[in-house]
Amino acid sequence: MLTTTDNEYLVRVGPGTPMGTLLRRFWMPAIISTELAEPDCAPVRVKILCEELVAWRNTDGSVGLMQNACPHRGASLFFGRNEENGLRCVYHGWKFDTEGQCVDMPNEPAESNFKHKIKVAAYPTEEAGGVIWAYMGPLEHKPVLPRPEWTLVPPEQRVVSKYHQENNWVQGLEGGIDSSHVGFLHSTVASHRGDYTGASFMGLVARDNAPEFRVATTDFGLLIGARRKIDDASDYWRVTPYTLPFYTVIPNGPNQESHFSGHGWVPMDDENVWLLSYSWSPTQPMSDFGEKPGHPAHYTPMQPGTRKPRQSRDNDYEIDREDQKHKTYTGINNGSMQDRAIQETMGAIFDRTKEHLGSADTAIIMMRRTLMKLSRDLESGVEPYAAAHGELLTVRSAGFIAPAGVSFVEASEPIVRQNR
Numbered sequence: 405m406l407t408t409t410d411n412e413y414l415v416r417v418g419p420g421t422p423m424g425t426l427l428r429r430f431w432m433p434a435i436i437s438t439e440l441a442e443p444d445c446a447p448v449r450v451k452i453l454c455e456e457l458v459a460w461r462n463t464d465g466s467v468g469l470m471q472n473a474c475p476h477r478g479a480s481l482f483f484g485r486n487e488e489n490g491l492r493c494v495y496h497g498w499k500f501d502t503e504g505q506c507v508d509m510p511n512e513p514a515e516s517n518f519k520h521k522i523k524v525a526a527y528p529t530e531e532a533g534g535v536i537w538a539y540m541g542p543l544e545h546k547p548v549l550p551r552p553e554w555t556l557v558p559p560e561q562r563v564v565s566k567y568h569q570e571n572n573w574v575q576g577l578e579g580g581i582d583s584s585h586v587g588f589l590h591s592t593v594a595s596h597r598g599d600y601t602g603a604s605f606m607g608l609v610a611r612d613n614a615p616e617f618r619v620a621t622t623d624f625g626l627l628i629g630a631r632r633k634i635d636d637a638s639d640y641w642r643v644t645p646y647t648l649p650f651y652t653v654i655p656n657g658p659n660q661e662s663h664f665s666g667h668g669w670v671p672m673d674d675e676n677v678w679l680l681s682y683s684w685s686p687t688q689p690m691s692d693f694g695e696k697p698g699h700p701a702h703y704t705p706m707q708p709g710t711r712k713p714r715q716s717r718d719n720d721y722e723i724d725r726e727d728q729k730h731k732t733y734t735g736i737n738n739g740s741m742q743d744r745a746i747q748e749t750m751g752a753i754f755d756r757t758k759e760h761l762g763s764a765d766t767a768i769i770m771m772r773r774t775l776m777k778l779s780r781d782l783e784s785g786v787e788p789y790a791a792a793h794g795e796l797l798t799v800r801s802a803g804f805i806a807p808a809g810v811s812f813v814e815a816s817e818p819i820v821r822q823n824r
């Protein structure tokens with residue numbers, strides 16, 4: 405449970421809020437590269453950390469990101485003309501470069517130097533892993549771009565996508581690090597009947613629906629281990645890295661390391677989040693893994709012309725009660741939509757004074773503490789170490805069977821940090 409004050413402290417990310425200030429020390433994965441597919445293409449609206457922005461790809465291929473409201477009289481630059489290395493407002497023709505500097509002011513006398521005085525906040529961007537990243541914090545603290553493994557592999561070895569979800573980012577992240585929901589929300593009726601007994605992933609999960617959680621604090625965030633007992637001599641461990649400020653990698657079945665998937669919960673504002681999904685193979689093209697390789701989130705059908713999934717609150721996520729009786733635990737098709745249904749319908753910002761946390765919620769408690777501590781430290785002048793050490797984000801998840809009694813941190817760290 406959190407007090408109302410702590411809940412507000414944890415979830416709100418607008419300019420000037422403590423958590424918003426902390427997040428602005430990290431690079432934000434703001435736009436999928438294909439949204440700005442080519443030089444001089446149409447600009448896009450970007451809402452991130454409660455800021456209304458516009459992004460465009462310059463004639464030279466670089467990406468500009470600045471406030472959407474034109475500094476002249478507030479027209480939306482989304483309607484602007486993207487031409488000759490700048491974005492021109494269609495109201496009176498003012499033109500801006502990627503630094504936010506006004507470079508042309510055709511409705512003022514030619515001899516006027518007014519344009520030199522007009523410069524608005526524009527955020528630095530960099531491109532990696534099929535994503536345009538933005539740094540929205542103070543420039544003197546701008547770190548090098550983090551390079552999670554999915555950004556380091558060749559394009560054919562990854563799939564990246566995003567969709568809009570209508571709830572606070574922390575709520576999504578809590579679902580991502582909550583290994584105990586997997587054996588319920590994403591399970592099947594058959595698994596609860598005990599039909600799965602093999603060494604398959606679902607078989608192992610189904611054996612023990614009350615895993616024991618161990619959580620270790622690390623330099624990148626947390627290492628979250630869920631131990632399911634297989635027999636007296638061995639355990640199945642699912643180890644999820646939580647990397648600051650809002651990323652996870654999903655644990656695979658035992659020793660399955662051919663490809664990985666994970667998510668980032670990028671706050672649009674306090675009540676909306678971009679679910680960023682990435683799947684990658686360290687060694688081979690993703691097309692080796694079938695027609696729809698990687699996480700089901702990539703293949704979510706959208707409402708036409710939007711990044712909002714068709715399965716939504718308005719249609720109860722297309723729940724099928726017959727299917728729920730006989731097949732899936734939820735009756736909702738697509739694992740990602742199962743998460744979305746639950747996270748959105750808790751309310752945009754869940755009132756955490758009303759929750760009752762048990763031992764299965766240890767990781768959630770520690771994640772909140774980690775973020776709040778970093779934020780309080782920053783308020784007292786201590787910079788977040790992980791923000792300046794993006795290399796720490798280069799982690800994988802781990803799934804393995806180990807003899808009972810091993811230290812999960814010792815067993816999983818070499819896999820997670822890829823330093824075998």
Ligand code: FES
Binds near residue numbers: 474477479494498
């Ligand atoms: S409002 Fe943009 S140029 Fe006037």
Ligand SMILES: [Fe+2]
Binds near residue numbers: 585739
């Ligand atoms: Fe889930």
